[in-house]
Amino acid sequence: xTDILTDAPSALDAAxxxxxxxxxxxxMLIGTSVPGIYGRSGDFERVIAGLxxxxxxxxxSLGATVLRFPPVYPRADFERTxxxxxxxxxxxxxxxxxxxDREHRELLAAREDGHAxxxxxxxxxxxxxxxxxxxxxxxxxxxxxxGGGVFDxxxxxxxxxxxxxxxxxxxxxxxxFVYVGTPDAVQLxxxxxxxxxxxLLATLGLAVQAVPANDPFFGRAGKMLISAQLRENLxxxxxxxxxxxxxxxxxxxxxxxxxxxxxxxxxxxTADGEIAHAACVAFGMERTALAxxxxxxxxxDAWPAGVRALLGx
Amino acid sequence: xTDILTDAPSALDAAxxxxxxxxxxxxMLIGTSVPGIYGRSGDFERVIAGLxxxxxxxxxSLGATVLRFPPVYPRADFERTxxxxxxxxxxxxxxxxxxxDREHRELLAAREDGHAxxxxxxxxxxxxxxxxxxxxxxxxxxxxxxGGGVFDxxxxxxxxxxxxxxxxxxxxxxxxFVYVGTPDAVQLxxxxxxxxxxxLLATLGLAVQAVPANDPFFGRAGKMLISAQLRENLxxxxxxxxxxxxxxxxxxxxxxxxxxxxxxxxxxxTADGEIAHAACVAFGMERTALAxxxxxxxxxDAWPAGVRALLGx
Numbered sequence: 001x002t003d004i005l006t007d008a009p010s011a012l013d014a015a016x017x018x019x020x021x022x023x024x025x026x027x028m029l030i031g032t033s034v035p036g037i038y039g040r041s042g043d044f045e046r047v048i049a050g051l052x053x054x055x056x057x058x059x060x061s062l063g064a065t066v067l068r069f070p071p072v073y074p075r076a077d078f079e080r081t082x083x084x085x086x087x088x089x090x091x092x093x094x095x096x097x098x099x100x101d102r103e104h105r106e107l108l109a110a111r112e113d114g115h116a117x118x119x120x121x122x123x124x125x126x127x128x129x130x131x132x133x134x135x136x137x138x139x140x141x142x143x144x145x146x147g148g149g150v151f152d153x154x155x156x157x158x159x160x161x162x163x164x165x166x167x168x169x170x171x172x173x174x175x176x177f178v179y180v181g182t183p184d185a186v187q188l189x190x191x192x193x194x195x196x197x198x199x200l201l202a203t204l205g206l207a208v209q210a211v212p213a214n215d216p217f218f219g220r221a222g223k224m225l226i227s228a229q230l231r232e233n234l235x236x237x238x239x240x241x242x243x244x245x246x247x248x249x250x251x252x253x254x255x256x257x258x259x260x261x262x263x264x265x266x267x268x269x270t271a272d273g274e275i276a277h278a279a280c281v282a283f284g285m286e287r288t289a290l291a292x293x294x295x296x297x298x299x300x301d302a303w304p305a306g307v308r309a310l311l312g313x
Numbered sequence: 314x315t316d317i318l319t320d321a322p323s324a325l326d327a328a329x330x331x332x333x334x335x336x337x338x339x340x341m342l343i344g345t346s347v348p349g350i351y352g353r354s355g356d357f358e359r360v361i362a363g364l365x366x367x368x369x370x371x372x373x374s375l376g377a378t379v380l381r382f383p384p385v386y387p388r389a390d391f392e393r394t395x396x397x398x399x400x401x402x403x404x405x406x407x408x409x410x411x412x413x414d415r416e417h418r419e420l421l422a423a424r425e426d427g428h429a430x431x432x433x434x435x436x437x438x439x440x441x442x443x444x445x446x447x448x449x450x451x452x453x454x455x456x457x458x459x460g461g462g463v464f465d466x467x468x469x470x471x472x473x474x475x476x477x478x479x480x481x482x483x484x485x486x487x488x489x490f491v492y493v494g495t496p497d498a499v500q501l502x503x504x505x506x507x508x509x510x511x512x513l514l515a516t517l518g519l520a521v522q523a524v525p526a527n528d529p530f531f532g533r534a535g536k537m538l539i540s541a542q543l544r545e546n547l548x549x550x551x552x553x554x555x556x557x558x559x560x561x562x563x564x565x566x567x568x569x570x571x572x573x574x575x576x577x578x579x580x581x582x583t584a585d586g587e588i589a590h591a592a593c594v595a596f597g598m599e600r601t602a603l604a605x606x607x608x609x610x611x612x613x614d615a616w617p618a619g620v621r622a623l624l625g626x
Contacts (some may be wrong), residue, residue: 067343070351089409
């Protein structure tokens with residue numbers, strides 16, 4: 001991990017490393033050679049399953065259509081978003097070997113000699129799914145029914161951001177409740193379910209707080225997008241302080257008004273023919289589980305009875 | 314899909330396409346522009362959840378250690394296997410953008426002009442997980458306890474093999490029960506739990522059959538590996554006929570004696586200091602669900618009562 005900490009670790013990084021060590025020592029997470037890539041223990045998965053069930057219940061009144069997408073999705077759909085413009089550094093495109101026997105022997109010879117062999121790989125038709133709602137939009141191209149549509153999504157997201165912070169995984173599950181409809185209804189949805197989410201997470205003993213936030217848009221051009229997003233209050237994160245006074249808090253969920261950002265790209269319209277708007281409430285499953293472990297300790301048996309009951313532990 | 318069917322579809326391909334159409338028309342699967350990449354419906358996921366629970370119960374007596382790995386794992390671990398030698402065409406390596414503002418503007422300009430922009434991407438530290446047991450082995454490097462270890466794994470695998478056959482997904486879940494121990498104990502494990510698995514799947518009304526099988530090793534050199542695997546009876550697949558007389562059957566699970574193939578690569582030893590052997594019993598979750606849909610129909614309510622009870626539907 002030393003290649004990431006270029007200087008002596010700050011007090012915050014030290015606290016993050018200490019939390020990481022605690023997770024590994026307790027067996028909750030299983031370390032690998034890559035920061036942000038971990039195995040999960042059976043106990044960790046019990047927390048995830050409890051959260052999943054709790055969220056399903058809390059959002060049940062929406063009557064959402066359940067859809068599950070895999071961790072890769074069509075590159076053609078990725079190209080219709082502006083992800084490679086806004087977050088190139090977080091993206092993950094997939095290559096494979098599509099050549100013949102002779103080229104394969106060349107690849108193996110290069111590898112045998114300790115050389116890179118990526119030159120023999122070619123881009124495939126898929127990329128890693130960055131947010132689990134991205135694959136949804138291509139399936140909605142066209143006109144939504146009267147009243148719009150609400151979708152219950154869950155699956156693995158990928159973000160290429162190696163970090164010592166165990167809260168910042170490269171591959172993680174998210175549960176998202178997405179509403180696609182008219183601008184007013186979408187704004188109301190975002191605000192209502194943000195409040196519900198804050199209350200729900202607070203019942204788990206987490207010191208949650210809703211704060212205006214921005215996505216990590218890339219580079220100099222991204223700075224303007226960040227300003228606009230903050231100014232228009234499009235993104236609200238639900239954060240939990242995990243490292244005392246060292247850090248204001250880490251996001252475990254967010255409620256985003258995407259307006260027509262993705263719906264226009266995929267030509268999704270409301271029943272009256274206008275471009276639809278969309279909003280989502282998204283929960284980081286691992287992040288929420290980790291916030292619970294940080295708050296209540298590594299032994300699930302010692303968690304407060306009320307929290308255990310809510311999570312079916 | 315026409316780019317895959319180079320000639321007029323065979324009767325088998327026609328049957329596969331018809332099954333695919335039935336899955337899409339019923340809403341069980343949601344199509345995308347890429348063959349083998351689908352969204353899953355809520356009903357489909359109810360079947361998957363039922364299978365997961367049934368398998369957990371059937372293998373409970375093993376007392377397996379539960380571990381869950383994400384859909385990507387360290388490239389350094391991938392390099393310790395010979396996957397790129399044996400199955401280059403199925404692999405998936407991940408690239409991302411790791412350069413600066415100027416290079417990003419170049420990428421976007423090329424993209425704007427309709428050119429490929431992969432030249433600006435660089436290989437990352439991760440690859441797609443091809444089999445969900447692959448990430449396990451790096452975590453076991455060293456000496457196993459007396460009696461070996463048994464592991465309950467579940468997660469997404471990736472295989473780059475676009476196909477019109479809905480049974481052949483590019484991104485799919487597998488549940489694997491892996492045993493690592495002495496050669497004799499591993500062979501006994503494979504044979505015993507193969508029998509259990511065949512019986513279990515038969516109770517779901519599937520016309521299962523256990524047949525010797527081989528992995529799809531790449532190229533001319535791979536042909537010898539295929540011969541050896543068959544001759545030594547290392548891989549047994551549990552197949553179900555889905556297309557009448559047109560095809561002998563599609564694998565929905567397999568039981569594999571891997572001998573020291575991966576354990577030697579990761580220097581995993583038994584308590585007596587010898588290189589351990591490993592075997593796994595692996596279930597294709599989507600394939601099993603699809604075999605059930607093909608066998609019992611698209612309406613879960615109309616499935617036989619006994620099958621519904623076993624799956625908690």
